[in-house]
Structure formats: C-alpha cells, structure tokens
Amino acid sequence: MFSLSEENYLKAIFHLETAYKGGVSTNALAEEMQTKASSVTDMVKRLSDKDLVNYKKYQGVKLSDAGKDAAIEVIRKHRLWEVFLVDKLNFNWDEVHEVAEQLEHIKSEKLTNELDKFLEYPKRDPHGDPIPDAQGNFAVANRALLSDLKKGETGICVGVKDSSAEFLQYLDKNKISLGKEIKVLEKEDFDQSMIIKMDRNELMISNLISANLFIKTT
Amino acid sequence: MFSLSEENYLKAIFHLETAYKGGVSTNALAEEMQTKASSVTDMVKRLSDKDLVNYKKYQGVKLSDAGKDAAIEVIRKHRLWEVFLVDKLNFNWDEVHEVAEQLEHIKSEKLTNELDKFLEYPKRDPHGDPIPDAQGNFAVANRALLSDLKKGETGICVGVKDSSAEFLQYLDKNKISLGKEIKVLEKEDFDQSMIIKMDRNELMISNLISANLFIKTT
DNA sequence: TCAATTATTTAGATAAGCCTAAATTATTTT
DNA sequence: AAAATAATTTAGGCTTATCTAAATAATTGA
Numbered sequence: 001m002f003s004l005s006e007e008n009y010l011k012a013i014f015h016l017e018t019a020y021k022g023g024v025s026t027n028a029l030a031e032e033m034q035t036k037a038s039s040v041t042d043m044v045k046r047l048s049d050k051d052l053v054n055y056k057k058y059q060g061v062k063l064s065d066a067g068k069d070a071a072i073e074v075i076r077k078h079r080l081w082e083v084f085l086v087d088k089l090n091f092n093w094d095e096v097h098e099v100a101e102q103l104e105h106i107k108s109e110k111l112t113n114e115l116d117k118f119l120e121y122p123k124r125d126p127h128g129d130p131i132p133d134a135q136g137n138f139a140v141a142n143r144a145l146l147s148d149l150k151k152g153e154t155g156i157c158v159g160v161k162d163s164s165a166e167f168l169q170y171l172d173k174n175k176i177s178l179g180k181e182i183k184v185l186e187k188e189d190f191d192q193s194m195i196i197k198m199d200r201n202e203l204m205i206s207n208l209i210s211a212n213l214f215i216k217t218t
Numbered sequence: 219m220f221s222l223s224e225e226n227y228l229k230a231i232f233h234l235e236t237a238y239k240g241g242v243s244t245n246a247l248a249e250e251m252q253t254k255a256s257s258v259t260d261m262v263k264r265l266s267d268k269d270l271v272n273y274k275k276y277q278g279v280k281l282s283d284a285g286k287d288a289a290i291e292v293i294r295k296h297r298l299w300e301v302f303l304v305d306k307l308n309f310n311w312d313e314v315h316e317v318a319e320q321l322e323h324i325k326s327e328k329l330t331n332e333l334d335k336f337l338e339y340p341k342r343d344p345h346g347d348p349i350p351d352a353q354g355n356f357a358v359a360n361r362a363l364l365s366d367l368k369k370g371e372t373g374i375c376v377g378v379k380d381s382s383a384e385f386l387q388y389l390d391k392n393k394i395s396l397g398k399e400i401k402v403l404e405k406e407d408f409d410q411s412m413i414i415k416m417d418r419n420e421l422m423i424s425n426l427i428s429a430n431l432f433i434k435t436t
Numbered sequence: 437t438c439a440a441t442t443a444t445t446t447a448g449a450t451a452a453g454c455c456t457a458a459a460t461t462a463t464t465t466t
Numbered sequence: 467a468a469a470a471t472a473a474t475t476t477a478g479g480c481t482t483a484t485c486t487a488a489a490t491a492a493t494t495g496a
Contacts, residue, residue, distance in 0.1 A: 005483065026444055039484055041445055046482085058444060058491065089332035099326045108317045114307035223453065244474055257454050259475055264452085276461060276474060 002052075004105050007074050009033065009043050010052060011104075013063055014071035023060030069136060073112075076132040078104035079125035080115050086126045087119065093126040094168035127168075128159020128178050128214060144217060146182065147192060147210035154183040155215035157198075162212040174203055182215065220270075222323050225292050227251065227261050228270060229322075231281055232289035241278030287354060291330075294350040296322035297343035298333050304344045305337065311344040312386035345386075346377020346396050346432060362435060364400065365410060365428035372401040373433035380430040392421055400433065 002010070012032045016024040026044070030037045048055040052067035063071060081103040085091035091099075113134055116122075123139055124130055130139040143158055157180050160167065171177065176198060185202060186195040192207035220228070230250045234242040244262070248255045266273040270285035281289060299321040303309035309317075331352055334340075340349055341357055348357040361376055375398050378385065389395065394416060403420060404413040410425035 003482075027442090035483095036485065037444060038446080038486080042483070085329070089329065089336055091328070091332070095328070099324065099329050102324045102326070103321075106317065106320045108320070110309070110313070111303070111307065111317050114309070118307055221452075245472095253453095254455065255474060256456080256476080260453070 001107060002070060005043065006047060006050075006052070007070065007105055009047060010063065010067050010071040011074050011078075013053065013061060014068065014075070017063060023062050025060045029061070072132045072136040072138075074104050076134075076136070077106070077112055079129060079131040080112065080119060080122070082125045082127075083119050083122045083131070084115060092168075092172070093163075094165040094172070096126060097163065097165070124159070126178075127163040129163075141214070142216065143214040145211055146184075146194075146196075146213040146215045147207055149184045149187075149210075149215060149217070151184055151187045153217065154181060155217045156181050157213055158216045159214035160212060161214060167212060170209070174205075175199070175201065176203075176213070181218070182213075219325060220288060223261065224265060224268075224270070225288065225323055227265060228281065228285050228289040229292050229296075231271065231279060232286065232293065235281060241280050243278045247279070290350045290354040290356075292322050294352075294354070295324070295330055297347060297349040298330065298337060298340070300343045300345075301337050301340045301349070302333060310386075310390070311381075312383040312390070314344060315381065315383070342377075344396075345381040347381075359432070360434065361432040363429055364402075364412075364414075364431040364433045365425055367402045367405075367428075367433065367435070369402055369405045371435065372399060373435045374399050375431055376434045377432035378430060379432060385430060388427070392423075393417070393419065394421075394431070399436070400431075 009029070012029060013024050016028055016032060020028075026037050026040050029044070030040045033040065044053060044055050044061050047053045047061070047067065051064055052070065053061040053063055055061045078100045081100045082093075082096045085096045085099060086093060116134065121133075122131055130141060132138050141159070144155070145161070146155070146157070149155060157176065157178055159178065160171070176182075180198050183197040184194055185197050188194070192210070193204060194210055195202055195204050196210075197203075227247070230247060231242050234246055234250055238246075244255050244258050247262070248258045251258065262271060262273050262279050265271045265279070265285065269282055270288065271279040271281055273279045296318045299318045300311075300314045303314045303317060304311060334352065339351075342348055348359060350356050359377070362373070363379070364373070364375070367373060375394065375396055377396065378389070394400075398416050401415045402412055403415050406412070410428070411422060412425075412428055413420055413422050414428075415421075
C-alpha cells in the first residue's frame with residue numbers, strides 16, 4: 001500500500017500528465033503540490049524506487065502502469081465520495097473538495113465498490129468529471145470549452161474545468177449549473193467576453209469564465 | 219487539530235480509563251496501542267505539552283477535559299461510520315472495525331453531523347455500543363454481562379464486549395444476535411459454562427462467551 | 437557560442453513517531 | 467528493610483516527508 005503523501009503525488013502527476021501530455025517537470029509538480037522542488041525530487045526518487053514512476057535526472061517523471069493504476073484508484077474514490085456528499089449528505093458542489101481529499105485515502109476495496117453500488121454506479125461527479133469504474137476505465141470526455149463556441153452556437157453545460165469553491169460560487173450566484181443549455185448571443189473579438197443566454201436570462205461573462213466551462217455541443 | 223496518532227492515543231486512554239477507572243499506566247497503554255512503553259512515554263509527553271492529558275512521571279495519564287472531548291468525537295465518528303457501513307453498504311458487523319478505524323479520523327464537522335442525520339440519529343452502533351451525540355453526550359449503558367445471570371434468569375442480548383471479528387463470527391455461527399431473548403437453563407459451578415436457550419435452540423457456551431455478551435435483564 | 441538565467445539536484449536540518457538498549461524508579465518478596 | 471523484580475523513563479537511532487542553502491545542469495539570449 002501507498003502512503004497518503006505518495007498517493008497525492010501520484011494523483012498530481014496523473015493530472016499534470018493528462019493536462020499537458022508527456023513528462024511532468026519537477027517545478028510543475030512542486031507548484032501543483034504546493035511544496036518545494038527539492039521535496040519533489042526526494043519523493044520522486046522514492047516513487048521511482050517503488051517503480052511507480054519512471055524518472056531520470058533533469059528529465060521529469062512519467063507514471064508507470066502501476067503508478068497510473070494507483071492514481072486512477074484514488075481519483076475513483078475521490079469522485080465517488082463527492083457524489084455521496086452531494087447526493088446523500090446535502091453538501092453543495094463547492095464544499096466537497098476538502099472532505100473528498102481526505103476520504104480518497106481510505107483503504108478498503110469493499111468500501112469503494114459498495115459505495116459505488118449504493119450510489120447506483122454514477123458516471124460523473126458533481127463537477128462533471130468522469131468516474132473510473134472498478135477496472136479503472138474512464139468515460140472519455142467528448143466536450144469542448146464554452147470559450148470555443150462561436151456567436152449563435154449552443155451547447156449543454158456538462159462540466160467545470162476549475163472546481164475551486166470561488167468559481168463554483170460564482171456559477172451558483174449566476175444560476176449556471178450542469179445540464180443547462182447555453183446559447184452564445186454575442187462574442188467580443190477584443191477580449192473574448194460573451195453574452196450568453198440560459199433559461200430566459202442573458203448574462204455577460206468574461207473569457208476566464210467561458211474557458212472554464214465544459215460544453216457538449218448540440 | 220490532532221494527528222492520527224494523537225487521536226488513536228486519546229481514544230485508547232479513554233477506553234482504558236472507563237474500563238478500569240483512574241489513571242492509565244504506560245504499560246497498559248503500550249499493550250492497547252500494540253507498541254512499546256518507550257514510544258508511549260514519548261507520545262504522552264507530547265499530549266501533555268498540548269494539555270490533552272495530565273501526566274506526571276511514573277504515575278500514568280488521565281485525559282484532560284479537552285482530551286476527553288477529542289476522544290469522544292473520534293468515538294462518535296467511529297460508531298456512526300460503523301452504522302453506515304452495516305445499514306447502507308451491506309457490511310457484516312465483523313467487517314466494519316478496520317474501515318471505521320480509518321474513517322474516524324476524517325475531519326469535517328459538517329460531514330459528521332450530516333452523516334448522523336442521514337442515518338437518522340442512531341443511538342447505538344452495530345455492536346450495541348452507545349453513540350455520543352454532537353455535544354458528546356453518551357447514553358449510559360444500563361446493562362449486565364450474561365455471565366452474571368443465574369440459572370433460570372432471562373435477558374435480552376444488547377451488546378458485545380469483545381467486538382473482534384473472531385468473536386462476532388462465533389456469534390453469527392451460533393445464531394446469537396442483538397435483540398434476542400436469552401434464558402439461562404443451566405449454569406455449571408465449576409467453569410461457569412452455561413446452557414442457554416434462544417429462539418427454540420439450546421446452546422452450551424463457555425464463560426469466555428458469556429462474559430463478553432451484554433444483557434438487559436427483563 | 438558563451439554568459440546569464442532558470443531548473444533541478446544535493447547536502448544537511450528538522451519534526452513526528454516509532455524502535456532497542458541502558459538507566460532509573462517503584463514495587464514485591466523474603 | 468534490603469534485594470530482587472517489574473515498570474517506566476532516557477538516550478540515541480531510524481524513517482518519512484518536509485525545509486533552506488548551496489551546487490550543478492540545462493536552457494536562453496545577446
């Protein structure tokens with residue numbers, strides 16, 4: 001089994017690998033883990049000794065197959081617990097992250113699989129991210145960013161790229177939620193800001209917002 | 219907040235204090251924690267520095283009020299999670315301990331209280347132990363041991379003193395479960411073994427069994 | 437291309453929690 | 467009450483995961 005810290009590193013490497021493809025640099029990992037580069041080098045060596053990552057000095061890290069499996073298992077647990085918190089315990093989607101960060105490290109295969117069953121095998125977490133199944137298979141997201149839509153196009157809001165409490169609270173305040181149809185009424189060339197229509201409301205949003213909303217085009 | 223190890227020590231001290239009344243010796247704690255006396259001395263000093271226990275060299279430890287509150291909170295979480303695992307996730311009562319040992323350390327007041335509500339404020343865990351409420355109040359157990367009953371007396375089985383998987387599996391195998399009425403048909407003076415009647419079955423049990431079953435006399 | 441800058445690694449500390457072995461204090465036994 | 471035994475503490479180490487500061491490698495740009 002892996003330590004809490006090891007699991008967090010594996011998860012971080014996984015996220016960085018998928019976000020940017022290819023090896024993950026020491027500094028990028030340090031930034032993601034909110035720690036120092038020298039601490040990262042230390043840990044990366046330990047993970048390498050355990051064959052969870054492939055590491056060569058000055059060349060960044062990549063997850064091994066075993067490392068990837070471990071990372072996906074942690075992500076599976078994280079997302080399942082998020083669903084539990086929102087669907088069963090009245091948490092809002094902006095309150096789940098911190099608690100799920102703790103719950104994702106609980107070690108019990110039976111717990112994970114029974115929780116999955118109890119929640120009726122959810123496919124996505126409250127932020128629209130796919131939940132790996134017990135075999136580690138992901139539903140690959142077929143989605144674009146709202147910022148990529150052109151004037152006049154429509155789509156259904158299916159996920160958030162930034163799931164910080166601040167962003168989610170902005171969305172709540174403006175009644176933007178997953179499953180809603182969004183139409184781009186206007187798009188400003190200069191700053192990429194948009195006027196969008198949801199339900200019967202029109203709303204002006206900046207590029208920082210639209211570039212963090214995943215859309216399934218209709 | 220307290221570390222995982224600190225919480226486990228506080229819990230252990232709490233259990234030993236209530237079981238034997240009065241200060242807890244270093245060796246007793248070492249035995250309970252499955253560790254060495256020297257490690258206990260180390261930790262007890264740290265807990266004392268944080269005013270969670272009162273400690274004087276060679277005189278054992280006692281929980282302070284703050285330490286007692288922390289211990290009760292951990293016990294509350296442990297028992298709530300046990301109820302969750304049995305009632306919602308199809309765990310048997312002999313499978314919950316290990317997982318609850320992990321879940322009891324999750325830090326989120328909202329999580330604990332929403333879980334309590336979700337479970338409809340259970341008063342007892344699957345082994346019959348009382349669950350402290352959000353203010354730390356226990357339902358004090360008004361119960362005796364089956365081994366204290368005399369020939370001819372009856373009671374309702376309301377809890378187990380030993381909640382090891384081995385003991386619980388013995389009980390399952392012999393169809394002994396909480397809520398059942400038990401009558402002492404015979405009691406052997408020599409070894410305190412008993413013949414008991416439950417449902418329509420008669421069963422011979424040794425003192426080791428009867429001294430680990432809590433009974434509410436009828 | 438070579439000097440400056442940036443990224444990364446190494447060296448040496450630190451803290452929490454644990455260990456063994458040795459020293460010290462308490463308790464029993466005779 | 468002294469000697470033997472048991473309980474407890476101290477001293478000194480170890481591991482994990484972190485840090486700062488210094489050294490080294492890689493990259494950039496003039």
